[in-house]
Amino acid sequence: xxxxxSEVTARLADYVVGTRPGDLPQRxxxxxxxxxxxxxxxxxxxxxxxxxxxxxxxxxxxxxPQQATLFARGRKADILHASLINAFASSIYSFDDTHAxxxxxxxxxxAAAVLALAELRPVSGVDxxxxxxxxxxxxxxxxxxxxxxxxxxxxxxxGTGISGGFGAVAAVGKLLKLDTEHMRWxxxxxxxxxxxxxxxxxxxxxxxxxxxxxxxxxxxxILAERGxxxxxxxxxxxxxxxxxxxxxxxxxxxxxGLGSRFELLNNTYKAYPCGIVIQPIIDACLQLRREKHxxxxxxxxVDIQASPGTMALCNxxxxxxxxxxxxxxxxxxxxxxxxxxxxxxDMDTETAVREPALMAFQDKVEAVLNPAIPxxxxxxxLTMNDGTRHVCKxxxxxxxxxxxxxxxxxxxKFSDMxxxxxxxxxxxxxxxxxxxxxxxxxxxxLARAAG
Amino acid sequence: xxxxxSEVTARLADYVVGTRPGDLPQRxxxxxxxxxxxxxxxxxxxxxxxxxxxxxxxxxxxxxPQQATLFARGRKADILHASLINAFASSIYSFDDTHAxxxxxxxxxxAAAVLALAELRPVSGVDxxxxxxxxxxxxxxxxxxxxxxxxxxxxxxxGTGISGGFGAVAAVGKLLKLDTEHMRWxxxxxxxxxxxxxxxxxxxxxxxxxxxxxxxxxxxxILAERGxxxxxxxxxxxxxxxxxxxxxxxxxxxxxGLGSRFELLNNTYKAYPCGIVIQPIIDACLQLRREKHxxxxxxxxVDIQASPGTMALCNxxxxxxxxxxxxxxxxxxxxxxxxxxxxxxDMDTETAVREPALMAFQDKVEAVLNPAIPxxxxxxxLTMNDGTRHVCKxxxxxxxxxxxxxxxxxxxKFSDMxxxxxxxxxxxxxxxxxxxxxxxxxxxxLARAAG
Numbered sequence: 001x002x003x004x005x006s007e008v009t010a011r012l013a014d015y016v017v018g019t020r021p022g023d024l025p026q027r028x029x030x031x032x033x034x035x036x037x038x039x040x041x042x043x044x045x046x047x048x049x050x051x052x053x054x055x056x057x058x059x060x061x062x063x064x065p066q067q068a069t070l071f072a073r074g075r076k077a078d079i080l081h082a083s084l085i086n087a088f089a090s091s092i093y094s095f096d097d098t099h100a101x102x103x104x105x106x107x108x109x110x111a112a113a114v115l116a117l118a119e120l121r122p123v124s125g126v127d128x129x130x131x132x133x134x135x136x137x138x139x140x141x142x143x144x145x146x147x148x149x150x151x152x153x154x155x156x157x158x159g160t161g162i163s164g165g166f167g168a169v170a171a172v173g174k175l176l177k178l179d180t181e182h183m184r185w186x187x188x189x190x191x192x193x194x195x196x197x198x199x200x201x202x203x204x205x206x207x208x209x210x211x212x213x214x215x216x217x218x219x220x221x222i223l224a225e226r227g228x229x230x231x232x233x234x235x236x237x238x239x240x241x242x243x244x245x246x247x248x249x250x251x252x253x254x255x256x257g258l259g260s261r262f263e264l265l266n267n268t269y270k271a272y273p274c275g276i277v278i279q280p281i282i283d284a285c286l287q288l289r290r291e292k293h294x295x296x297x298x299x300x301x302v303d304i305q306a307s308p309g310t311m312a313l314c315n316x317x318x319x320x321x322x323x324x325x326x327x328x329x330x331x332x333x334x335x336x337x338x339x340x341x342x343x344x345x346d347m348d349t350e351t352a353v354r355e356p357a358l359m360a361f362q363d364k365v366e367a368v369l370n371p372a373i374p375x376x377x378x379x380x381x382l383t384m385n386d387g388t389r390h391v392c393k394x395x396x397x398x399x400x401x402x403x404x405x406x407x408x409x410x411x412x413k414f415s416d417m418x419x420x421x422x423x424x425x426x427x428x429x430x431x432x433x434x435x436x437x438x439x440x441x442x443x444x445x446l447a448r449a450a451g
Numbered sequence: 452x453x454x455x456x457s458e459v460t461a462r463l464a465d466y467v468v469g470t471r472p473g474d475l476p477q478r479x480x481x482x483x484x485x486x487x488x489x490x491x492x493x494x495x496x497x498x499x500x501x502x503x504x505x506x507x508x509x510x511x512x513x514x515x516p517q518q519a520t521l522f523a524r525g526r527k528a529d530i531l532h533a534s535l536i537n538a539f540a541s542s543i544y545s546f547d548d549t550h551a552x553x554x555x556x557x558x559x560x561x562a563a564a565v566l567a568l569a570e571l572r573p574v575s576g577v578d579x580x581x582x583x584x585x586x587x588x589x590x591x592x593x594x595x596x597x598x599x600x601x602x603x604x605x606x607x608x609x610g611t612g613i614s615g616g617f618g619a620v621a622a623v624g625k626l627l628k629l630d631t632e633h634m635r636w637x638x639x640x641x642x643x644x645x646x647x648x649x650x651x652x653x654x655x656x657x658x659x660x661x662x663x664x665x666x667x668x669x670x671x672x673i674l675a676e677r678g679x680x681x682x683x684x685x686x687x688x689x690x691x692x693x694x695x696x697x698x699x700x701x702x703x704x705x706x707x708g709l710g711s712r713f714e715l716l717n718n719t720y721k722a723y724p725c726g727i728v729i730q731p732i733i734d735a736c737l738q739l740r741r742e743k744h745x746x747x748x749x750x751x752x753v754d755i756q757a758s759p760g761t762m763a764l765c766n767x768x769x770x771x772x773x774x775x776x777x778x779x780x781x782x783x784x785x786x787x788x789x790x791x792x793x794x795x796x797d798m799d800t801e802t803a804v805r806e807p808a809l810m811a812f813q814d815k816v817e818a819v820l821n822p823a824i825p826x827x828x829x830x831x832x833l834t835m836n837d838g839t840r841h842v843c844k845x846x847x848x849x850x851x852x853x854x855x856x857x858x859x860x861x862x863x864k865f866s867d868m869x870x871x872x873x874x875x876x877x878x879x880x881x882x883x884x885x886x887x888x889x890x891x892x893x894x895x896x897l898a899r900a901a902g
Contacts, residue, residue, distance in 0.1 A: 051679075058677045059670065062529040064513045078513040156690035161643070189656050192612075193663065195646035199691035205640050205681035212644065219510065226509045228502075230656035239607035240650035 008236045008255045012138060013183040015258040016170045021130040028262045032133035033437070035097055038269045038410055039107035040434045042096045044427075044450060045344060045417025046089035047072035051204050056085045068116035069451040072421050076451070079116040083214035087112035091160075091207045093344055094326055095273040095417070100266040100401040102159055104143035107267070109164035109213030110135035110171045117218060118443040123175050125440030131174040133264060135217075139167025140263035145254030146246035153246040160210035161196020162245055168217020176225050181232070188230030189220035191241045202323055269410060271399040272342040275327045277310040277375050280397035284380040285336035288392045296337040296361065298385050304329070305370040305379040317362050325353045334361035343416055376400035459687045459706045463589060464634040466709040467621045472581045479713045483584035484888070486548055489720045489861055490558035491885045493547045495878075495901060496795060496868025497540035498523035502655050507536045519567035520902040523872050527902070530567040534665035538563035542611075542658045544795055545777055546724040546868070551717040551852040553610055555594035558718070560615035560664030561586035561622045568669060569894040574626050576891030582625040584715060586668075590618025591714035596705030597697035604697040611661035612647020613696055619668020627676050632683065639681030640671035642692045653774055720861060722850040723793040726778045728761040728826050731848035735831035736787035739843045747788040747812065749836050755780070756821040756830040768813050776804045785812035794867055827851035 003011060024032070046052055047070070056073065064078030071086050090096055090108040097107045114131050117123075123131075143163040147153040169190035173183045193216045196209035224230070235241045235254075242249045253263075272282045281304060288294055306315070310329065319328040325347040335346045338357055347353055373379070376397045382390040396402035398409065405413070411431060418427040433440075433449055440446060454462060475483070497503055498521070507524065515529030522537050541547055541559040548558045565582050568574075574582075594614040598604040620641035624634045644667045647660035675681070686692045686705075693700045704714075723733045732755055739745055757766070761780060770779040776798040786797045789808055798804055824830070827848045833841040847853035849860065856864070862882060869878040884891075884900055891897060 054677060054679055055674070058674055058679065062515045062518075062531045064515045064529070067513075078515070080513045154695055156694045158643075185654075185656075188651065188654070189659070192609075192648060192651050192656055192660055193646045195644045197643060197690050197692065197695050199682045199685060199688040199694075200639060200643045201690075203636075203639070203680040203682055205636075205643055205679070208640070209643055223506070223509055226505060228505055228509065228656070229654045231650045231654055234650060237650040239648050239652075241648065243607045243650075244605055244648050 041414030043090040046092035068119040069447045071450045080215040083112040083116040087214040088211035093273045102143040104159040106136045106139040109168045112214040113168040115447045125437040128443035131171040135167040135171030138170040151250035152248045158196030162194040164213025165190040165216035172221030184232040186224035188234035191234040280378040280394040283397045284392040303381040304367040307373040309375040330362040334358045492865030494541040497543035519570040522901045531666040534563040534567040538665040539662035544724045553594040555610035557587045557590040560619045563665040564619040566898045576888040579894035582622040586618040586622025589621040602701035603699045609647030613645040615664025616641040616667035623672030635683040636681045637675035639685035642685040731829040731845040735843040754832040755818040757818045758824040760826040781813040785809045
């Protein structure tokens with residue numbers, strides 16, 4: 001490695017401070033835009049979820065002046081509250097982005113932080129996207145550096161919980177034009193608030209842990225800008241972040257190849273709003289239905305060969321509510337064959353989940369473990385009432401690193417989510433403005449258009 | 452042990468929910484009042500510190516409506532901001548309370564949270580002090596349970612950072628009259644935000660880590676009250692708090708003997724605003740000066756036998772600023788002999804620290820290690836210009852668990868801190884009202900009197 005452990009925080013701060021928009025290769029800018037586009041759609045999509053309503057209404061009495069837009073909620077609040085609620089909305093359906101190796105959903109806290117700040121301190125769309133790209137890059141590097149082998153981290157930590165504030169503060173610090181000294185303080189302030197563990201999964205707090213990264217990053221950047229100090233070696237210092245979150249960090253993944261190797265390029269986008277290991281099964285079912293003109297009530301049984309990850313996390317029949325439906329492959333197989341879809345509205349109310357036809361169909365679905373199947377693959381065999389059999393094998397599902405969502409896929413995903421919330425006309429306008437964010441003189445215009 | 456690990460969160464929640472004011476033994480109520488009194492004084496004392504100014508002024512533009520008093524700052528803000536700034540002020544001089552075994556300063560986040568809430572949702576003084584006592588009790592238990600042997604925790608974590616929100620949420624949940632189910636969610640929400648590591652010590656962020664516990668506890672309690680869910684086994688659940696903060700927790704310290712054994716009784720209060728291991732040396736110097744009528748410029752040398760902890764942390768000559776003065780025994784020996792005091796105003800500006808007479812005197816001071824000396828003891832030998840020698844041995848300093856501050860000592864400490872901030876008349880009124888907090892029908896009156 002070309003650097004010492006003692007240089008880690010300085011290297012990352014220097015990199016963020018010194019990078020100009022033109023320093024990012026075009027394919028990195030393109031992927032940053034795709035990540036940004038996807039998360040804006042997810043934020044709109046989740047904006048009126050009843051759990052988002054609950055969080056916003058409960059915390060609104062403590063919020064400050066109308067500085068930043070709450071997406072699709074018809075009002076503004078101070079940037080800390082607005083960024084918290086927007087980031088919370090972006091992950092409420094678990095439909096956001098995921099790094100292909102580290103279990104981190106990087107875009108939510110970074111996007112919510114920079115969009116809120118852009119309304120308070122105007123910046124160009126180019127600067128906004130550059131800051132967003134750098135924040136996502138550092139967040140993925142941090143999570144990978146403490147959790148992906150050869151790093152030895154605890155599975156118990158929430159990946160986005162412990163790295164989201166770091167991603168957000170890098171982006172915020174970039175927009176605030178902090179110098180290296182202040183950027184290191186800002187990073188230290190945010191790192192010292194890194195928190196979250198997976199025991200919260202399955203509860204409302206699961207989406208709040210990553211969401212906190214947005215206000216943590218904003219607060220840290222703004223405090224450091226005014227001279228509020230923190231350790232300047234927050235990562236590698238004695239009793240620092242690395243010492244508590246990882247006994248053996250992967251320093252090269254964290255701080256090697258800056259400016260030439262981009263973890264942002266390994267960001268992926270789900271095609272369906274459910275556990276990542278269910279995605280290939282839905283692919284197979286929708287493909288069978290379409291290509292073989294399958295009618296659900298002619299199906300006798302569905303046999304699924306599933307990866308170890310799928311069996312461990314999602315072999316759950318007859319979920320009782322939305323949070324359980326997130327992780328039930330049986331639910332999504334039934335939805336795919338009966339409705340030909342796999343959308344938010346197929347799980348977002350108890351009624352949608354417990355519809356009798358869906359429940360009954362699930363009795364026909366059997367998953368068995370096949371250790372040779374990768375987590376983004378599956379093999380589904382249909383047996384029809386007349387004995388006919390159909391097989392569909394998926395090597396790498398749509399949305400995996402090998403078979404990524406196209407821009408057209410992302411646009412369909414955005415529109416599906418957004419139209420039910422803000423209607424078709426406003427969705428078209430917002431889709432166009434989001435793809436064109438780099439053309440904006442004032443990036444705050446995008447946030448206001450999402451209001 | 453009389454309970455299973457799987458019952459830990461439930462036991463603590465049940466205990467807080469079920470405890471009535473009369474269930475706390477009188478000596479526990481007395482010590483709770485002493486802890487409360489001490490931290491109110493510390494909060495006033497720190498309220499106008501320049502670092503508190505910086506934090507308040509930087510974050511005020513994002514604060515909400517005037518719900519709760521910022522102590523000694525002449526205004527109000529929303530309860531989250533007010534509690535953050537008050538908790539921050541309470542520890543800015545490192546003059547707050549310390550558990551005799553666990554390195555936690557429990558009162559700050561709990562007091563700031565309950566005092567802010569009391570202005571929004573009126574409660575009696577008795578209920579306020581009961582909630583405060585339960586919060587401090589649980590915070591000390593949590594920190595002890597993950598950090599004091601036989602528990603094996605990492606020295607790197609900030610004790611108050613990782614347990615302060617838990618203490619605050621227990622107290623807030625008690626005031627909100629949560630039932631056990633909601634209390635467990637509230638605890639889960641707060642636990643999942645536990646954070647902070649010691650690399651930040653020596654920077655401004657050091658006092659922000661424990662301060663965050665106050666708004667974390669308030670937000671968690673209020674969210675849970677409205678039905679926002681979290682894991683109900685936040686401590687012991689798979690991938691829960693204990694799994695990440697301690698490989699081998701001491702479950703008995705954490706949740707054994709509830710209602711009969713009180714960690715609150717092991718809370719201690721410093722007599723001087725500096726590192727805990729300097730306290731016995733100041734005791735000795737002030738005693739020599741007083742009893743032997745010592746005049747500083749007649750001293751030829753000061754020889755100190757110091758404990759291992761003192762030598763490791765505070766053997767630092769000629770500090771350059773306030774944060775360095777916190778941990779310089781030489782500074783405080785000079786102050787004690789020259790001024791006959793050891794107060795905040797003896798270190799709170801660079802001028803106070805770098806006064807030439809203080810700097811010159813420090814050349815006469817030599818500390819040597821004596822492994823037989825306990826951390827709350829010392830032996831100081833004075834050699835005068837005429838060759839006379841005087842010796843003072845301190846077995847257990849004032850403010851240690853063995854030689855606690857009396858109520859009169861605490862009152863003097865409070866007044867010393869408070870008079871320079873809000874004057875003698877208002878200090879007298881606030882001292883009286885704080886001692887009598889249990890007589891208040893509306894505890895918010897105390898917070899308003901501290902404004």
